[in-house]
Amino acid sequence: MPGCGAAEGADITSTGTDATDGRPGGGAAAGPPPPAAAQVDLGGLAALRAVLRIRPFRRLWLVLGVASLGDWLGLLATAAFASAQVSGSVQQGLAFSSVIAVRLLPALLLGPAAGVLADRWDRRYTMVICDLLRFVLFASIPLGALVIDRGTTVVAWAAVATFFIESVTLVWLPAKEAAVPNLIPRSRLEISNQLTLITTYGVTPVLAAASLSVLDRSLRAAVRTPPEWAEPANLALYFNSVSRLALAVVVFFGIREISGRTAVGPDGGAGGMVRQFVDGWKYIGQTRMVRGLVLGILGAFACGGVVIGVAKFFAVSLGAGDAAFYMLFGALFVGLAAGIGAGPALVRALSRRRWFGMSIVLAGASVFILAVSVHLALALAGAVLVGTGAGMAFLSGTTLLGGEVGDDVRGRVFAFVQTATRVVLILAIGLSGAFVGIGGSHEFRLGEAAFSVSATRALLFVAGLLSIFAGISAFRQMDDKPGVPVLRDLWWSIRGRPLSAAHPVAGPGLFVVFEGGEGTGKSTQLAKLATTLIDAGHRVAVTREPGATPVGRRIRELLLERAEDAVTARAEALLYAADRAQHVATVVRPALERGEVVVSDRFVDSSLAYQGAGRTLPDGDVAWLSDWATGGLRPDLVILLDLDPALGLRRAADRGTPDRLERESLAFHGRVRQAFLDLAATEPARYLVLDAGLPIEILADRIRERVTELVEASGVRLAPAGGLR
Ligand SMILES: Nc1ncnc2c1ncn2[C@@H]1O[C@H](COP(=O)(O)OP(=O)(O)OP(=O)(O)O)[C@@H](O)[C@H]1O
Numbered sequence: 001m002p003g004c005g006a007a008e009g010a011d012i013t014s015t016g017t018d019a020t021d022g023r024p025g026g027g028a029a030a031g032p033p034p035p036a037a038a039q040v041d042l043g044g045l046a047a048l049r050a051v052l053r054i055r056p057f058r059r060l061w062l063v064l065g066v067a068s069l070g071d072w073l074g075l076l077a078t079a080a081f082a083s084a085q086v087s088g089s090v091q092q093g094l095a096f097s098s099v100i101a102v103r104l105l106p107a108l109l110l111g112p113a114a115g116v117l118a119d120r121w122d123r124r125y126t127m128v129i130c131d132l133l134r135f136v137l138f139a140s141i142p143l144g145a146l147v148i149d150r151g152t153t154v155v156a157w158a159a160v161a162t163f164f165i166e167s168v169t170l171v172w173l174p175a176k177e178a179a180v181p182n183l184i185p186r187s188r189l190e191i192s193n194q195l196t197l198i199t200t201y202g203v204t205p206v207l208a209a210a211s212l213s214v215l216d217r218s219l220r221a222a223v224r225t226p227p228e229w230a231e232p233a234n235l236a237l238y239f240n241s242v243s244r245l246a247l248a249v250v251v252f253f254g255i256r257e258i259s260g261r262t263a264v265g266p267d268g269g270a271g272g273m274v275r276q277f278v279d280g281w282k283y284i285g286q287t288r289m290v291r292g293l294v295l296g297i298l299g300a301f302a303c304g305g306v307v308i309g310v311a312k313f314f315a316v317s318l319g320a321g322d323a324a325f326y327m328l329f330g331a332l333f334v335g336l337a338a339g340i341g342a343g344p345a346l347v348r349a350l351s352r353r354r355w356f357g358m359s360i361v362l363a364g365a366s367v368f369i370l371a372v373s374v375h376l377a378l379a380l381a382g383a384v385l386v387g388t389g390a391g392m393a394f395l396s397g398t399t400l401l402g403g404e405v406g407d408d409v410r411g412r413v414f415a416f417v418q419t420a421t422r423v424v425l426i427l428a429i430g431l432s433g434a435f436v437g438i439g440g441s442h443e444f445r446l447g448e449a450a451f452s453v454s455a456t457r458a459l460l461f462v463a464g465l466l467s468i469f470a471g472i473s474a475f476r477q478m479d480d481k482p483g484v485p486v487l488r489d490l491w492w493s494i495r496g497r498p499l500s501a502a503h504p505v506a507g508p509g510l511f512v513v514f515e516g517g518e519g520t521g522k523s524t525q526l527a528k529l530a531t532t533l534i535d536a537g538h539r540v541a542v543t544r545e546p547g548a549t550p551v552g553r554r555i556r557e558l559l560l561e562r563a564e565d566a567v568t569a570r571a572e573a574l575l576y577a578a579d580r581a582q583h584v585a586t587v588v589r590p591a592l593e594r595g596e597v598v599v600s601d602r603f604v605d606s607s608l609a610y611q612g613a614g615r616t617l618p619d620g621d622v623a624w625l626s627d628w629a630t631g632g633l634r635p636d637l638v639i640l641l642d643l644d645p646a647l648g649l650r651r652a653a654d655r656g657t658p659d660r661l662e663r664e665s666l667a668f669h670g671r672v673r674q675a676f677l678d679l680a681a682t683e684p685a686r687y688l689v690l691d692a693g694l695p696i697e698i699l700a701d702r703i704r705e706r707v708t709e710l711v712e713a714s715g716v717r718l719a720p721a722g723g724l725r
């Protein structure tokens with residue numbers, strides 16, 4: 001019933017399904033994006049079953065599958081049908097390509113306006129009316145041939161009907177794309193997109209080509225010349241027509257949940273339409289995530305267009321002719337299927353925004369492999385990787401569009417993307433084909449060596465660069481984990497434990513940490529620095545790990561003071577992490593948010609050095625644990641006081657009875673020292689490494705200089721005046 005919400009009408013049988021996620025107008029825009037982990041909360045098959053248990057989605061998917069089969073049949077059949085109406089290879093070729101061209105033309109003319117209609121009208125009625133129109137138009141093509149005598153008129157009508165069909169599709173598609181995310185909880189959007197993409201681009205085109213060929217053979221075997229109405233191309237068009245009727249009926253009677261949203265404001269007239277159109281463009285231009293998404297998609301399509309445009313020439317350059325061409329295309333599709341089918345299982349909980357950018361970079365980098373391939377085997381491997389990157393980008397991009405773009409503007413964004421991709425694709429295919437034709441191949445000499453560079457390979461190289469650039473730009477625009485190392489995040493995500501997003505510190509403070517082995521002078525220098533900063537008028541929070549909070553003090557006692565208790569290495573790592581979590585949440589972050597300079601005696605590096613190198617626990621595990629405990633918080637500066645452990649331990653012993661860790665072997669403390677130095681070497685800009693054997697005052701001067709620089713660079717961020725806390 002129009003006007004009712006999907007949640008009300010949703011027929012969701014899975015008890016685990018969050019029906020509120022499917023509410024029209026809600027979900028995507030209403031709240032922050034769900035944690036990436038939520039998208040992979042079920043195993044592959046279980047997730048698939050859960051999605052298929054959502055009845056409105058299942059109905060839509062089934063009927064869309066049939067309609068997609070009809071569309072592929074229709075595409076192949078309309079083109080074949082047009083060729084069959086004329087004789088002579090030139091005319092047939094012209095008829096074939098003009099039908100294909102006519103299918104692309106409406107997007108250029110009407111695409112952007114279609115999105116406004118999808119966001120304006122009731123999406124269910126839009127889909128139903130569009131499908132009824134397509135039912136009539138598809139049927140009119142073969143029926144026209146029965147009543148019209150002249151072949152050219154039949155072709156002309158086929159072209160006109162195709163033009164109208166495409167125009168109607170332009171309105172239907174954004175309405176459908178914008179409606180689907182409202183039927184499915186966001187956590188299941190990805191798996192439903194996987195299913196839909198595989199059905200639309202994997203199963204149905206193959207099924208369409210196979211069924212047309214089987215139909216053709218069996219018909220000709222049964223009756224040598226079948227009547228005109230029973231020609232396979234005609235039958236395919238009838239099938240396409242009927243599949244559209246079926247879709248209209250199912251959507252109208254069976255998926256009422258698609259209705260129930262009206263984005264039209266009080267100004268519902270033509271002026272309102274123009275405003276909505278302009279608002280849609282503004283939204284795309286001003287929303288970082290959408291801007292990144294569009295940039296990435298267009299870059300990827302430009303790259304794909306170039307690859308398609310040069311594919312024939314490239315196959316020739318491999319010396320394997322047409323066979324190589326078809327094999328490369330096959331390889332590309334194998335990669336696409338692998339990317340869409342296996343991508344989510346591979347990257348697991350990786351942020352989808354990051355995954356999108358990375359996939360485009362993968363596709364671009366793989367185009368380089370094509371550019372330098374002189375052997376078919378390498379080229380095939382490159383094509384599989386290009387496809388894999390493209391497939392993963394396609395899936396993550398579609399999921400982000402559905403899940404993170406507000407319902408009220410989703411139709412316009414989809415319409416923009418569908419139009420822009422077509423334009424870019426056609427331009428890239430056309431221009432690259434022309435460029436390669438003109439460019440040919442050139443021979444260069446470098447001393448004795450001669451080598452030739454073909455326009456095909458040069459263009460592939462440019463396409464790869466373009467795609468990498470688009471991927472990186474998209475990544476930067478959309479990154480939801482700024483500051484979190486990309487490759488480490490990817491690696492840990494593949495292992496099932498993505499790094500946490502670095503929660504931005506709301507406030508403007510500075511975080512300085514002292515690190516080093518035992519007795520290196522951290523407490524001594526920390527006190528001096530605090531005094532200097534306070535004298536300079538800054539508010540300073542002096543703190544330490546472990547033991548800066550009431551909970552932390554009890555943990556410290558367990559860890560260091562009860563030497564008789566045997567604490568295992570893992571328990572020790574967890575206790576330090578627990579102390580850190582409490583410390584960051586209740587002391588460090590609040591002080592940073594108040595704009596103070598937080599100076600801490602030890603932080604994450606101590607865990608990496610003592611538990612990682614000292615206790616030989618896996619570095620990655622310790623790093624991940626600390627990252628989780630701190631929510632990704634990193635110091636602005638780490639001051640590492642480096643000293644021979646034998647000397648440091650002597651200094652510490654002079655201070656009093658050694659604690660549990662100070663009693664560890666010299667070899668243990670040697671490993672700890674080396675680990676600190678290694679950490680500093682990986683990020684020299686963030687570390688100040690000092691020889692802790694120098695006199696106290698000299699060290700204090702060096703530290704003051706460096707921290708003053710940092711404070712000055714941070715400008716007015718710091719809170720003035722205050723005292724040692
Ligand atoms: N540069 C230095 N030269 C000589 N002695 C120093 C120097 N810095 C500190 N000391 C002395 O070394 C001892 C340990 O110093 P401090 O407590 O500051 O080290 P720490 O690194 O905080 O030790 P721990 O990590 O074991 O707590 C103190 O007695 C201190 O006076």
Ligand SMILES: Cc1cn([C@H]2C[C@H](O)[C@@H](COP(=O)(O)O)O2)c(=O)[nH]c1=O
Nearest residue numbers: 545546576602603606607610611661662
């Ligand atoms: C934070 C942290 C500390 N440790 C060790 C290092 C020292 O032996 C003690 C702390 O004593 P201090 O006198 O306060 O320096 O704990 C560690 O092993 N792991 C850590 O994460």
